[in-house]
Amino acid sequence: MSISVLGSGAFGTALAISLAGNGPMTLWARNAMKAQSMQDSRRNGTRLPGVALPENLSITADIAQACASDVLLLAVPMQTLREVLEEHQAHMGSKTLVACCKGIELDSGLGPVAVIQEALPEADAALLTGPSFAADIARGLPTALTLACGDAEQCKVLQEQLTTANLRLYRTTDTAGAEIGGALKNVMAIACGAVIGAGLGDSARAALMTRGYAEMQRMALACGAKAETLAGLSGFGDLTLTCSSDLSRNYRLGLSIGRGEEFDSSITVEGAATARAVAAQAQRMGLDMPITLTVTNLLDQRLTISEAAAHLLKRPLKEE
Secondary structure, eight states, rough: EEEEEOOOHHHHHHHHHHHTTTTTTEEEEESSSHHHHHHHSOOOOTTTTBBBBOOEEEESSHHHHHHTTSEEEHHHHHHHHHHHHHHTTHHHHTTTTEOOOOOOTTTOOHHHHHHHHHHHHEEEEEEEEESSHHHHHTOOEEEEEEESSSSHHHHHHHHHOOOOOEEEEEESOOHHHHHHHHHHHHHHHHHHHHHHTTOOOOOHHHHHHHHHHHHHHHHHHHHHHHHHHHSSIIIIIHHHHTTTTTTHHHHHHOOOOOOOOOOTSSOHHHHHHHHHHHHHHHHHTTTTHHHHHHHHHHTTTTOOHHHHHHHHHOOOOOOO
């Protein structure tokens, strides 16, 4: 089974490096100059400085060449996933497509597997998600992820093919739970970053993570997902990592909000669009999602950080 990674950002490059340990790999970069530079220098200096690319990793801007593989890992931002699928549907329509992004599409309210299924119904859709930083994977550090696929037998085959020396995969058929866990943990990371950035303390962050996890479960169960999926790598595991490390872009955005600083708008932060999408969806479903709504209000500058904290603390007392 041949495998290509589409998307030469930090995470896509890291996955390609790890998978190259199993055999020849192809990495697709949209920009031809970048692809040639990476091929010649054996580096992705802007995204993964100091990491060498294996000799059996080929970088190309030729989408047909990249899509000649049996399995395509789509390491593109959530909000551009549909665009990539539609633009290259002639090459992807009958492939096995594994989304490697986390979030909820702003316009449709769908997760990555659902977007693939809607855009390319003939393709086989799966999701790779869980607690992972690109730099760790690229440097060969041990990482465990969730592989979600609706077809149990196909999931086993993909699990064997995508597991590497440092990348251990656990499988599930609960694609909805894996999607929601991976998406909402980014929203909670923004909230936790804001708490720390505003100097509200680690105790407040712990409380926010815990209540944020309750929101993740609430949404997941309402969408027909399994509670145990949220307790695994794609939910609790990813929440723990993302809410506690400066390597998380979502957490860093929250830090900047809490400190009242400007944030680099060129950096992709999946949790921002996801917060808005989930807040709208929760309203349609009649779900109580106070942290998600508060993050949306912070992003849209309808609340200050002090107002947001006061609002959450004044909510009615209840049983846990």
